[in-house]
Amino acid sequence: MKPLAVASLFISTCMGAVVVVPSAASADISIQATCSRTVNVASSAYSTVDPIAMPSTGSTASSTSCGMAQGANSSAVGALQRALKYCYGAGITVDNDFGPATKSALVSAQKREGITADGVYGPQTRLSLTWRSVGNRCDKAANPIYT
Structure with missing residues (x-):
């Protein structure tokens, strides 16, 4: 039997929420809470006419600074999956479950970006x-504005 590899983890807490991410995710270390819902925000090109449903923790654009990793399950995951499927061509199912296929699709999109x-x-x-x-x-939302 092979021994299990143990990955180092970073744990961030804020308002009672805990997000555990691999320590290699240094660029996303500012994660303060787990994304659990979606919020409509204005996209950079289409303003409030064609809002984007983005992962969030609340009902304002400021609540979009949240994190998710494999194991998450919520409408926020579904919003991410729709972006990966329709904007990046990932062959995944939109089922609100952040499983291995979603993680793999996200890695591909991150590399592309x-x-x-x-x-x-x-x-x-x-x-x-x-x-x-x-x-x-499909559009960027660099400066999300709550709609």
Whole structure:
């Protein structure tokens, strides 16, 4: 029997929420809470006419600085999966479950965007990804504004 490898972890806490991410995710270390829902934000190109549903912890654009990793299960994961599927061509199912296929698709998207490819969703990933809008467009949301 082979011994199990133990990965180093970084744990961040804020308002009672805990997000555990691999220590290699240094660019996303500012994760303060787990994304658990979505919020509509204005995209950079289409303003409030065609908002983007983004992962969040609350109902404002300021609540989009959150994190997710494999094992998460929420509508926030579904928003990420829609972006990966429709904007990056990932062959994944939108099922709100952050499993191995979602992690692999996220790593591919992170590589495509030239950021740390660790399969962990956090602020750097949020700002770098192209998102699926309510009107089925793919767009960046560099400066999200609550709609």
